[in-house]
Amino acid sequence: MTDSLERALRGRIAGEVDAAPRRLAEYSSDASNYRVPPTAVVFPRTDADVAATLAFARAEGLPLTARGGGTSVAGNAIGSGLVLDFSRHMNAILEVDPTRHVARVQPGVVLAGLQRRAGxxxxxxxxxxxTQNRCTLGGMIGNNACGPHAVAWGRTADTVRELRMLDGTGAERRLADSLSVVPGLAEFTRANLALIRTELGRFDRQASGYSLEHLVPERGSSIAKALVGTEGTCGLLLEATVELVPVPTATVLVILGYPDMPTAADDIAAVMAGGPIAVEGMDARLVDVVRAHRGAVPELPRGGGWLFVEFGGDxxxxxxxxxxxxxCTAGALDSRIVTNTSEAQALWRIRADGAGLSGRTPDGxxxxxxxxxAAVPPEHLGAYLRDFQSLMREHNLDGLLYGHIGDGCIxxxxxxPIADAPQRFRSFLEDAADQVVRYGGSLSGEHGDGRARSELLSRMYSPEALAAFADFKALFDPEEVxxxxxxxxxxxxxxxxxxxxLRPIPAADGFAFPADGDIGTAVHRCVGVGKCRADSSAAGGFMCPSYLATADEKDSTRGRARVLQEVVRGAxxxxxxxxxxxxxxCLSCKACHSDCPAGVDMATYKAEALHRRYRGRLRPLDHYVLGRLPQWLAAATRLPRAANAIAGLGPLRRIGLRASGSDPRRPIPTLADRSFRRGWSQRSTPTTADPGVLLWIDTFTDAFDPEIATxxxxxxxxxxxxxxxxxxxVCCGLTWISTGQLDGAxxxxxxxxxxxxxxxRAGGVVVGLEPSCTAALRDDLPRxxxxxxxxxxxxxxxxxxAEFLTEQPDWQPPDRSGWTVLVQPHCHQHAVMGFAADRRILEKTxxxxxxxxxCCGLAGNFxxxxxxxxxxxxxxxxxLLPALRAAGPDTVFLADGFSCRTQADQLAGYTGRHLAQFLLGP
Structure with missing residues (x-):
């Protein structure tokens, strides 16, 4: 987009227009296999902004694509013209009416937010x-999203009562159950009644194409429901009125074990006869992947495939x-009834995690x-799955199966072979389409067709049906904008x-990427599932702290990965x-290293990118000051009182911080009067053949908190x-790594x-006290x-x-009954070592x-x-801060990380303690 066009559009709307290269990279893809850089990205604030953007697109001949959370796996949220991101500003829940059981929402509302409000x-x-903690209602309406509970509460189309939208001509329409409000729609429906009744709406999960079955009289003549699943091709949603359902008073989860997934599918009629509210299938290999990634999972009954069956009632x-x-009635090998709510949630998490972890085969x-x-009528699902597994073998493909078994969607x-053999890719898709059609199924069961399957619709529908689809779109978008x-x-x-x-990226003496081969393959781990954009109150993890603070795609792990993907492709x-x-x-918090289902490790990619950017060039001054902090602290600990005196002079401190590239609002932490190493040098240590325990004395513990090491x-x-x-x-190199000085690291x-x-070599262990340094030795060192x-x-x-202590067979933690403890797990520990050992110790106290x-937000040098x-x-x-404000006066604040303790002290006046201090004494 030219500067003049960008200025012209910006002058017409209250929202933002962004055509910068970085922004275009961030929005060049969604969660699909496709890349289409837009001309500009627009963040509308009002209905008037949407109307003005549409008028501008029509005048300039630019396509217009609506986007919510960008979690579409079919490529229906990307486009070459203007992309409208509704999630940034148009995300209000306008009304929840508990009497009528309805809600009115703007398109950018995240589903988890609506669930909390309705709950x-x-x-x-x-x-x-x-994806409910980051997908938007507008995206769900665009794709006719479903989920595990569709067997009880239907698809999104079944919930929609009314839509207010702009069609492609710019006309605002309020659409419900009357066809007369759209000129020509009643005539279109009458002319195509026979076709609609024979080719469309044959089973619940027939999501491919347009859902024109909702137009016929016996299905309510609902234009609103027919527009659900049109993937933004017929209108721009401004507001939706949707139905809500009562939350069951009680639920219980049944796990049924079968020899394999096809056998589980064979039993679906018996399962559905019991009236469950959710039926999900999980293949054993997918559970193995979740177990390898997350650790232990709750007990499952015997089998190679499972059905998760939930019942709800009064x-x-x-x-x-x-x-x-x-x-008693199911034909399962084994079964288990789970009544504990937290355990049931942990089991359902296997299903949620599997959606992301399936981005890698068991072979990696x-x-x-x-x-x-794809979906088929449930009565054909077992046979279809067996044939589909044969088709995978025939094409030499592998994948992990799971899905909505209750309604036939897998x-x-x-x-x-997308990267190196696109013809094989096409050949498989064509064979798979033909196979699912033979079973009376649908190419898509809930994700939409998008760029991934629209071309294949000709293998599923007659030429007359395809012509009807084109005529339907023309009623709303005659100019195909x-x-x-x-x-x-x-x-x-x-x-x-x-x-x-894509070509391999030559190494640059930086990180090794053993699981991927090179940085190019590594950054393409991000397939766009968007967990880094998860609603903060529903996220349950540490990723991605800067996005949670700004709600800007550029600050998500996904947004950064998209930019780096443009780098490795040469754009x-x-x-x-x-x-x-x-x-x-990017705080280099490493949370994505563990929380991202695809295994994206943005802290490593950032360090590698900084290494490549500044290699052989002058760096920013803060890289030399903060990035080489251990060197400066080693000198300062020789004269700690003098260093503290200088740091305590306000004007001098502020001048020094500004000059070094640091923020002058930050106090400088106070050095201990005597470093740990200096005190240790005066201690005599007996010499024995036992290698003993080597305590890793990191720079921060040594210089600032030697009492922790003691x-x-x-x-x-x-x-x-x-x-x-x-x-x-010696040093773990952490500060060199975080500033991309990998040669120094x-x-x-x-x-x-x-x-x-x-x-x-002698069998000794190394115990670390500072989590970030411990993580660097565990994770960064070998790479x-x-x-x-x-x-x-x-x-x-x-x-x-904590890990060392839990390995000691006779050690028991002290009794701390009656104590109230607030603990801040360090991000690097969460990501690399995990907090399970600490958690077990604290529970036993x-x-x-x-x-x-x-994240605490300080994150080392960040x-x-x-x-x-x-x-x-x-x-x-x-x-961190809300938790500290809510803590009582006798609460003990535990934080092993120097950054976490420093942030709590500087922003809340709270003094933190290390686990070692907590366990040693009051």
Whole structure:
């Protein structure tokens, strides 16, 4: 878009218009296989903005595509013209009427938000896809989304009462159950009655094409319902009125085990006869992947495939009776009834996690959407699945099966040869389409056709039906402004594939990417499922703190990955402003390393990008100051009082912080009067053959909080172990890594390996106290020194203090009954080591423990850097600060991370304690 056109559009609307290269990269894809960079992205604030943008698009001959959460896996939320993102501003819940059981919403409302609001009245929105904590109602209406509870409460189309929208001509229409409000629609319906009755609406999950069956009299003549699932090709939604359903008073979950998924599908009639409210299928291989990624999962009955069957009712006795009856009548190998709510939620999480983790095959190959939600009438599902598995073998493909077995919809992502063999990709899709049609099924059961399947509609529908689809669209969008190339006159399925033709990216002496091969493949782990955009109150994890603070796609893990994907394809340079802007607010918290279902590790990608950007060039001053902080602190600890005195001079401190690229609003932490290493040097250590425990003395503990190391020594020695520390000052390289100084990081890690290798070879363990440093040794070390076999052995010997203590068979934590504890898990620990060992110890103490979810916001050097202070505080407001404000005066604040303790002290005046101190004494 030219500058003049951008200015012209910006002058017409109250919202934002963005045509910057970074923004176009962020919106070039959704959760599909396709890449179509837009001309500009528009963030409308009002209905008038939407109307003005549509008028502008028509005048300039630009296509217009509506977008919600961008979680579409079919490529129906991307376009080459203007992309309208409704999620940023048009996200209000306008009304919840508990008497009429309806809600009025704007298109950008996230489903989880509506569920919370409706839940206060004992109501809920029926459809609940696995992306419900980030998908929008507008997107759900566009795709006719469903979810596990569709067997009881229907698809999105079944909930819609009224839509207010702009058609492609700019006319505003309020649409419900009268065809007369759209000129020519009644005549169109009469002319196509026979075709509609024979080809459309044959079973519930026939989602492909337009759902014209809702137009016929016997189905209510509902134009509103017919427009659900039109994928933004017929109108721009402004407001929707949807039905709500009562939340069941009681629920119970039954797990049925079968030899395999097809056998489970064979039993679906018996299962459905019991009247469940949800029936989901899970393949054993997918459960294995979830178990490998998440750790232990709740107990499952015997089998190679399971049905998760939920019953809802007015009383626990009623639902338990239904569950017991099903166990008696179903043809399962084994069964289990789960009445505990938290355990049932953990089991349902297997299903939710599987939706993202299925992005890799069990062999670790990338698995792609494209044929991920085909559906057949449930009575044919078992036979279809057997034939589909044969088809996969015939095409040498693999994937993990799961889905909505109750209504015949199967989800699978396959290791399709998109990157190197697009003809094989096309051949499989054509064969798969023909196969599902033979079973009377639908190419799509809920995700829509988009760019992924619209071309294949000719294999499912007659020429007359396709012509009817085109005529229907023409009633609303005669100029084909809205999402052209989708459903009507589609693009070929192998056009604009995101990873087709990509070349390997040469290494640059940075990180090794053993699971991916190179940085190019690594950044394409992001397939766009958007968990990093999850509603903050429904996220339940640590990802992505900057997005939760700004609600801007550029600050999501997905947005950053999209920019880096443009870099590795050659469309952007590593040194471009777009890359710098994209990565600027990444806290390198590493939460995506564990929380992202696709395994995206943006902290590593950011470090690699900074390494490539500044290699052989002058760096920002803060890289030299904050990135090499251990060097400066080593010098400062020789004269700590002088250093503290200088830092305490306000004007001098502010001048120094500004000059160093740091924010002058930040106090400088106070150095201890004597570092731990200096005190340790005066201690005599007995010499024995036992390698003992090597306590890793990190820079921050040594310089600022030596009493933590002293407590850890006393605790470990009380268990009969000899404690030693590295003979010389060594470093994990963390601050060099976070600023992309990977050459410097490797230099320090080589010295670390030299210092620890003999100890590890002798069978000793290394106990870390600072989570970020411990994580660097566990995770970054072997990927920065892949050529040194010792690095892997050293990494494997590293423990957190909690891990070490839980490995001691006779150790029991002290009794802290009556204590109230507020604990902030460190992001790097959450991502790399996990918090399970700490959690077990704290539970055994008997204390009342509350965990803070989310990042503290300081994140090492991030919160110190100029321009980051406000975001750092905003991130803290998502978890840390509200928790501290709500804490009672006797609450003990536990935080092993130096950054977490510093943030709590500077922003809330709270002094944190380390686990070692908590366990050692009051």
């Amino acid at each position: 206060a009245h004992g109501l809920r929105f029926g459809p609940d896809p696995s 009383s626990p006795g009623q639902v338990l009776e239904s569950a017991q009856a099903l166990c 190959n990338p698995a792609w959407p494209g044929w991920e939600d 989800h699978v992502r396959l290791d399709l 809205l999402n052209p190339g989708v459903l009507v006159r589609p693009q070929p399925v192998d056009t604009d594939l995101r990873v087709a033709g 952007l340079d590593w040194r471009s402003d777009a890359v710098a802007e994209s990565l600027d607010l 407590a850890a020594v006393e605790l470990i020695e009380s268990l009969g172990h000899r404690v030693r520390i590295p003979d010389r000052r 490797r230099k320090r890690l080589r010295a670390t390996v030299e210092a620890l290798a003999d100890h590890v 920065l020194l892949p050529e040194d076999d010792r690095s892997t052995r050293v990494a494997g010997a590293v423990r957190t203090l 008997g204390a009342t423990v509350t965990e803070i979810a989310g 919160g110190m850097q100029r321009g980051h202070y406000d975001i750092s505080v905003a991130v803290a407001e998502n978890g």
